[in-house]
Amino acid sequence: MTAPAPLFTLTPGRTPLLIDVPHAGLGLSxxxxxxxTDGGRRLTDTDWxxxxxxxxxxxxxxxxxxxxxxxxxxxxxxxPAGKALYPGADNTEICPTRGFDNAPLYRDGETPDAAEVAQRVAGYWRPYHERLAAELAAIQARHGYAILLDGHSIAAEVPRFFEGRLPDLNLGSNDGRSCAPELGTLAYGILSASDRFSHIYNGRFKxxxxxxxxxxxxxxxxxxQLEMARDCYMDEGDLPHWDAGKAAPLVALLKRLVDGLLSWRPA
Known part of the structure; x- marks a missing residue:
């Protein structure tokens, strides 16, 4: 595989809400x-x-x-400067060298050096963030405010980072600092109203x-940010396979979440 062109797809909307999905890509430089390694080539840690x-x-x-x-x-x-998201915990790097299973991703002697990391940041990281920032600025200019929903998923159990099974839905607002409190409360209220999926707000994933x-x-x-346990919408034993039927209940809930975010107006 080679790096795809473009590095991202952007379908602009007409509302104050933008959803971004930064970890679902499969392209390699x-x-x-x-x-x-053989394990690394499986791209297991993709947000499938x-x-x-x-x-x-x-x-x-x-x-x-x-x-x-x-x-x-x-x-x-x-x-990109390497600042840890969760000081004191096990954190992944901007150019990961170990998978979520803690196994090495690179063959011996093949890990990227500082110069290569800087090149990847310049060639991949920076263009994405420049475009994301520009799109949010344009939305805010049109509507007076912008809402970003950062979409992720992860294996239901990742012992490297936490014990036991993750809740299905992990909503985060940086402990209430990244959005208006009432918006976070609204979003979590929609997720927690579902009796099908377990949920938490500003837990392990803030x-x-x-x-x-x-x-x-x-x-x-x-x-x-919404981090979802993969097994609540797919078979984790068959990562590349998309099962629309299994995913349908979660999609329905995400639609309700999006409708709720669109109904909100800042005070």
């Missing part, structure tokens, strides 16, 4: 596949099919931005670099 879960966005007038390259190239939800950077409610920018 030139020559990278040969440097990865999240862009499909939000495919309804266009019919709701909601913008959708989806990265095309793998998080193994560069992680769009990490600080929001990554994207939520923390673009969520500036005092300036009219509101951001939420």
């Amino acid at each position: 030139p020559g990278l596949e040969a440097r990865l 099919h999240v862009e499909k879960l939000y495919a309804f966005a266009a019919e709701s007038g909601v913008g959708l931005m989806v990265a095309s390259h793998s998080r193994y190239v560069v992680d769009l939800n990490r600080d 929001g990554g670099y994207i939520t923390r950077t673009y969520g500036r409610p005092g300036e009219g920018f509101h951001a939420l």
Whole structure:
């Protein structure tokens, strides 16, 4: 595989809401596949099919931005300066060298050096963030405010980072700092009203670099991260396979969430 062109797709919307999906891409930079271990080439830590879960966005007038390259190239939800999201915990790098299973992603002697990491940040990370920032600024200019929903998924159990099984739906607002409090309460109220999926607000996942950077409610920018356990919408034993029937209940809930976000207006 080679790096896809463009590095992302953006379908602009006509509402104050933009959904971005930074980790569903499968593209690799030139020559990278040969440097990865057999496990690394499986791209297991991809946010599989999240862009499909939000495919309804266009019919709701909601913008959708989806990265095309793998998080193994560069992680769009990490600080390029290497600042840890969760100080004192096990954190992944901007160019990951270990998978979520803690196994090495690169063959011996093939891990990227500092110069290569800087090149990947310049070639992949920066263009994505420049376009995301520009789209949010345009939305805020049109509507007076902008809402970003940062969409993710993860294996239901990842012992490297936490014990036991994750809740199905993990909503984060950087402990209430990335959006107006009433918007976070509204969003969590919609998710927690479902008796099909377990849920938590500002638990282990409080929001990554994207939520923390673009969520500036005092300036009219509101951001939420939603991390979903993969097994609540797919078979984790068959990651590449998309099962629309299994995903349908979650898609219905995400539609209700989007409708709720669109109904909100800042005070």
